[in-house]
């Protein structure tokens with residue numbers, strides 16, 4: 493029998509005055525899953541997450557986290573690690589004091605030196621929050637997700653402002669949390685981060701899901717592309733293609749491997765060089781750009 497979902501949202505609605513921000517939204521997140529809630533600006537992601545995190549009441553619909561009402565903070569909060577866009581740590585506290593505060597707020601236990609090590613702030617333990625760089629502050633925000641290895645972790649734009657080393661370290665830490673069984677909910681505008689890691693994606697637009705599914709389910713709906721250039725007066729191509737104003741050819745295909753094989757065979761047979769050849773699967777960016785087209 494499948495286990496109870498960690499998050500169960502059914503026909504969720506939220507209105508701000510007469511503005512309908514979230515409309516009949518339903519989705520579930522299973523234990524151990526990495527779910528990315530993505531969408532256009534103003535789509536309703538933050539509003540939805542605020543309800544799931546217990547910060548806001550729904551106008552109607554049902555939200556269950558670990559089978560409980562998330563407004564029941566005492567039952568649910570200790571099991572959730574929430575990395576907000578800004579955690580709002582007091583500027584006068586030191587890094588170590590801020591991390592200790594996470595423990596008392598969430599009622600989870602952990603070793604402060606362990607958490608500082610994971611977020612690479614050991615050397616800044618005695619530094620005041622006001623004296624941290626933007627990236628260091630972001631890593632301190634991440635400590636809220638790491639502290640006490642919570643069962644459910646929300647990451648809201650976690651890598652904004654982080655250099656590449658810090659990003660890699662953050663994702664390594666997330667991988668370890670997953671290996672220990674944590675469920676991850678990510679929101680980000682860096683689509684490739686979601687594309688690489690998410691088990692499933694909910695793509696929101698105007699308060700509803702435009703699409704929901706695995707990355708391959710989402711991208712399978714749009715064609716992959718092959719682009720290249722050819723010298724003038726080349727023989728006819730073996731596949732339908734369009735040509736832009738700069739002379740670059742574009743082939744759109746749902747059979748990338750087969751069509752690429754056909755094209756390369758044609759080029760070989762005619763001793764043609766396919767200059768600037770690029771072939772790529774559909775990216776999540778393309779699915780995003782298609783919002784509003786259907």
Ligand SMILES: Nc1ncnc2c1ncn2[C@@H]1O[C@H](COP(=O)(O)OP(=O)(O)OP(=O)(O)O)[C@@H](O)[C@H]1O
Pocket residue numbers: 508511513531532533534535536537538539540
């Ligand atoms: N407190 C509020 N009062 C009135 N309208 C609000 C309030 N908070 C959000 N909204 C509106 O609700 C809609 C959804 O906002 P929300 O912040 O949930 O979107 P989002 O998907 O997180 O957007 P973004 O990617 O831009 O952060 C937006 O049109 C926003 O202007």
